[in-house]
Amino acid sequence: MAQFEVENLKAWYGDKQVLMDVSVSLPAQGVTAIIGPSGCGKSTFIRCLNRMHELVIGARMEGEIRLGGEDIMAPAVDPVLLRRRVGMVFQRPNPFPTMTIRQNVLSGLTLTGRLKRSEADEIVEKALGDAALWDEVKDRLNTPGAGLSGGQQQRLCIARCLAVEPDVLLMDEPCSALDPIATARIEELIAQLRERLTVVIVTHNMQQAARVSDRTAFFLMGELVELSETNTLFTQPADQRTEDYITGRFR
Amino acid sequence: MNHRIADRILVVVCFVGLFLPLACLVALLGDVMWDGVARIDWSFLTSYPSRHADKAGLLPGLVGSLFLVLLTGLICIPLGVGAAIYLQEYGQDSRLSRFIAINIGSLAGVPSVIYGLLGLGIFVRTFGLGRSLIAGAATLALLVLPIVVIASIEALRAVPGTLREAALGLGATRWQVIRHVVLPAALPSILTGCILSMSRAVGETAPLIVVGALTFVTFLPDGIDAPFTALPIQIYNWVSRPQAGFENTAAGGIVILLGLLLILNLGAVLLRAKLSKDR
Numbered sequence: 001m002a003q004f005e006v007e008n009l010k011a012w013y014g015d016k017q018v019l020m021d022v023s024v025s026l027p028a029q030g031v032t033a034i035i036g037p038s039g040c041g042k043s044t045f046i047r048c049l050n051r052m053h054e055l056v057i058g059a060r061m062e063g064e065i066r067l068g069g070e071d072i073m074a075p076a077v078d079p080v081l082l083r084r085r086v087g088m089v090f091q092r093p094n095p096f097p098t099m100t101i102r103q104n105v106l107s108g109l110t111l112t113g114r115l116k117r118s119e120a121d122e123i124v125e126k127a128l129g130d131a132a133l134w135d136e137v138k139d140r141l142n143t144p145g146a147g148l149s150g151g152q153q154q155r156l157c158i159a160r161c162l163a164v165e166p167d168v169l170l171m172d173e174p175c176s177a178l179d180p181i182a183t184a185r186i187e188e189l190i191a192q193l194r195e196r197l198t199v200v201i202v203t204h205n206m207q208q209a210a211r212v213s214d215r216t217a218f219f220l221m222g223e224l225v226e227l228s229e230t231n232t233l234f235t236q237p238a239d240q241r242t243e244d245y246i247t248g249r250f251r
Numbered sequence: 252m253n254h255r256i257a258d259r260i261l262v263v264v265c266f267v268g269l270f271l272p273l274a275c276l277v278a279l280l281g282d283v284m285w286d287g288v289a290r291i292d293w294s295f296l297t298s299y300p301s302r303h304a305d306k307a308g309l310l311p312g313l314v315g316s317l318f319l320v321l322l323t324g325l326i327c328i329p330l331g332v333g334a335a336i337y338l339q340e341y342g343q344d345s346r347l348s349r350f351i352a353i354n355i356g357s358l359a360g361v362p363s364v365i366y367g368l369l370g371l372g373i374f375v376r377t378f379g380l381g382r383s384l385i386a387g388a389a390t391l392a393l394l395v396l397p398i399v400v401i402a403s404i405e406a407l408r409a410v411p412g413t414l415r416e417a418a419l420g421l422g423a424t425r426w427q428v429i430r431h432v433v434l435p436a437a438l439p440s441i442l443t444g445c446i447l448s449m450s451r452a453v454g455e456t457a458p459l460i461v462v463g464a465l466t467f468v469t470f471l472p473d474g475i476d477a478p479f480t481a482l483p484i485q486i487y488n489w490v491s492r493p494q495a496g497f498e499n500t501a502a503g504g505i506v507i508l509l510g511l512l513l514i515l516n517l518g519a520v521l522l523r524a525k526l527s528k529d530r
């Protein structure tokens with residue numbers, strides 16, 4: 001677990017600025033949800049947190065982000081190493097199609113040449129167990145990861161992240177491609193993971209934010225409007241714009 | 252009712268459009284087969300050319316062509332795939348490499364005899380390789396390089412960006428992502444492109460004539476710097492002989508060449524099917 005401190009974060013795609021001046025502190029404990037209308041910069045924001053943003057051609061970012069007190073934008077910081085501490089789960093499940101389930105789980109370690117063979121079995125079982133997938137796939141670890149259902153694939157992607165033992169898990173609309181049952185399983189999983197990991201989840205679904213998160217941040221047009229306890233934000237928002245959005249009055 | 256008739260007419264036109272060229276092709280192949288198959292036997296494959304049509308064989312051409320493909324592949328595939336990886340995976344943010352990637356297609360359209368002249372100028376003369384196998388292979392490699400690059404770029408481009416993101420998000424470096432995620436996913440298409448470009452190289456005649464392949468060879472190449480001939484050259488030589496009997500010999504050569512091409516293409520199809528089934 002580690003705390004994020006973000007100060008004056010600005011981000012651009014080419015000439016287009018999409019994060020205006022975001023300052024926020026995301027505590028290490030618990031789950032932070034990020035909500036806001038489409039295109040307001042939610043994905044961009046969390047992609048800044050593990051410096052994936054700068055991989056987009058023409059994209060850049062400015063400001064200060066500290067993770068557990070360490071400045072992760074400093075020139076000396078290797079973004080590759082940072083991303084091993086800050087894992088990411090994407091909107092569409094994206095297991096590696098050329099790999100088996102087992103290879104997918106281990107991929108974070110094999111890709112980077114850090115896998116010790118003797119530990120592989122243990123890591124696979126633990127990561128799949130933590131992702132609540134072990135029982136469903138333990139008999140077919142050597143079949144292709146792409147052969148699983150969408151919900152299982154997404155949990156496989158979570159297991160793949162967990163195997164690298166990150167401090168933080170960023171999730172960008174992890175359930176938006178899943179049916180309600182698969183969604184419920186992922187939400188249960190988040191409830192378990194919050195004990196050991198800092199979780200930041202982007203969601204379009206306000207009920208989901210209310211169910212899984214401790215705090216909720218509301219973004220609007222590249223600005224952070226409000227960050228409050230989830231309960232407070234949904235019952236007594238401090239900002240009129242937040243209220244308009246959550247009550248659906250937002251244009 | 253009216254558009255039904257229009258539909259019918261279109262189908263008929265399309266069918267004729269398909270049938271005519273196909274019929275010509277079949278007739279041509281049939282004719283060659285008719286003349287050539289009778290000429291093919293073991294000694295045809297294992298003898299050297301001769302002044303007598305019924306004794307002439309195409310061993311040097313066959314061996315030369317096989318060596319040529321092998322060398323061409325060795326030169327061209329690593330270069331072409333490497334260039335594609337650079338252009339597609341690393342060079343995206345540089346204007347120069349985007350310019351190159353766009354224009355590489357035009358290189359594939361340059362007439363092959365021009366590549367022959369280039370090979371003659373660079374490999375045979377400037378590098379002093381002489382009229383050797385390696386000079387021929389290098390020239391053919393130049394010729395098919397754009398094809399390999401384009402096929403590989405297409406294959407790399409077809410790998411979804413979400414996979415790259417997933418791997419980068421796990422803390423892999425760019426090269427690790429390419430080596431372990433992108434290349435394996437693109438491999439079937441890359442290999443198919445490579446094999447097809449090799450089959451293009453096997454059939455080329457003009458650049459080899461310019462580079463100086465021999466037309467009457469009674470020995471096998473004993474090294475990459477040896478003089479050589481190739482199947483299409485041998486066939487060309489036989490076709491242009493006035494003596495009776497050589498047209499059958501030429502037809503036999505053509506059948507063998509077509510067989511070689513068929514094997515290469517079949518290899519590409521099978522390889523692709525196998526690799527994409529393995530996942």
Ligand SMILES: Nc1ncnc2c1ncn2[C@@H]1O[C@H](COP(=O)(O)OP(=O)(O)OP(=O)(O)O)[C@@H](O)[C@H]1O
Pocket residue numbers: 013018036037038039040041042043044045056
């Ligand atoms: N690769 C890109 N190139 C250019 N502009 C982009 C790119 N990605 C996003 N944008 C723009 O940046 C803005 C913020 O996008 P972002 O993806 O962060 O929004 P979001 O809040 O995640 O939206 P959604 O809820 O639809 O996922 C949008 O206006 C979008 O058009």
Ligand SMILES: [Mg+2]
Pocket residue numbers: 042043044172
């Ligand atoms: Mg988004």
